[in-house]
Amino acid sequence: VAAPNCRKQNAILNLEDDICNLQTQKESLKKEHSQCSRSISQMKQKLNNFYCGIFSRSRDDQGRSVNPCQCVIHRSSDGSVFIIPKHLVKSEQKQDNEKEQKQK
Numbered sequence: 001v002a003a004p005n006c007r008k009q010n011a012i013l014n015l016e017d018d019i020c021n022l023q024t025q026k027e028s029l030k031k032e033h034s035q036c037s038r039s040i041s042q043m044k045q046k047l048n049n050f051y052c053g054i055f056s057r058s059r060d061d062q063g064r065s066v067n068p069c070q071c072v073i074h075r076s077s078d079g080s081v082f083i084i085p086k087h088l089v090k091s092e093q094k095q096d097n098e099k100e101q102k103q104k
Contacts, residue, residue, distance in 0.1 A: 058083055 054073060058066040072089055074082045 054083070 051068065051073065055066055055068040055071070060066055066083055071083050071085055074084045074089065076082070
């Protein structure tokens with residue numbers, strides 16, 4: 001009778017240790033998640049500031065300010081940066097999608 005009770009007690013103690021370890025791990029993951037969320041928010045803010053800075057200095061052919069709602073910043077593979085009207089980007093994406101579908 002004592003042996004099965006002892007095994008049950010050991011199993012309970014092991015499970016309690018597992019619970020404690022998992023709670024510690026959970027708290028650690030919560031802190032890491034919080035730090036990652038803060039980093040993402042900071043990166044988004046920096047990117048937004050970058051975009052605002054670029055668009056505030058950019059002018060079209062007639063010297064007018066570029067509307068950030070109508071344009072996107074595009075970086076080519078060689079590192080060049082362009083401001084492109086959104087409707088052109090969408091048509092390029094459609095063409096790329098059509099090419100991919102034809103290849104399949």
